Amino acid sequence: MTEPAQIHISKLGKEFIGTNGKVTALRDVSLSVRRGEFCCLVGPSGCGKTTLLRIVAGLETHTSGELHLAHFDRSKPLHSMVFQEQSVFPWMTVERNVEYGLKMRGVPAAERRDVVLHYLDKVGLSAFRNAYPHQLSGGMKQRVSIARAFANDPEILLMDEPFAALDEQNKAILQEELLRIWEESKKTVLFITHSIDEALVLSDRALVMTARPGTLKADIPVTLARPRGAYDVRSSEGYGELSTRLWRELREEVLNSRSQAGAA
């Protein structure tokens, strides 16, 4: 059965008025993400990926076009966002950080505890539940952010380069942890990355954006078998071909974006 659309964006545009005049960040972006789908957004630096995610998150408004988000289960939050920088509360323990959204929603303490312990176990942080963020490494703090986002149980997860600041091995482990949790929960995910590898490890579809003003250039189905491992996926059938295709689409836009920067 085909799942219904959860995120539907039609001819969406965004203009910023800055000190140097008008900046068109997004133009005519149209895309649809089905419920339970994992989509990665890739595109050159400055093409509007974060702006698009922030618009979906309701943190920014669009200046033209339409955005429709389907909210299937009103007892759950619609979306949660995970940022590149660690966005944990430094004054709260790991456990308090993860339960924050649930507490805000008035979920009873016993239920909160079960959910929090479940996700701390999933991200390998059970032993650190009473630790404070300053006692954790960067990768561990990102794990707290991921556990918090899933514990909050939103329908849509919006992830803005959540692993960009991590070293290669920690990134691979977190990608696998994220995939395992996603496979269990099947949330709708919109995930920004600069990495072709990361898009191929994680996504069902890679959405390639053009240089600014960003619009959708290519929508590439990532048909690699699941479950996937962060390294073994690279030797799976079709990986090389997909990787080359994505790079061809992206390369042109990265060059365009460089010539824009040179002309500015």
Ligand SMILES: Nc1ncnc2c1ncn2[C@@H]1O[C@H](COP(=O)(O)OP(=O)(O)OP(=O)(O)O)[C@@H](O)[C@H]1O
């Ligand atoms: N608040 C703002 N005011 C003015 N211009 C902005 C604002 N936010 C973003 N922009 C501009 O909009 C464009 C898109 O920015 P955005 O951060 O969305 O790109 P991005 O694709 O996420 O970049 P990166 O990959 O480098 O993170 C850029 O030219 C940026 O300078």
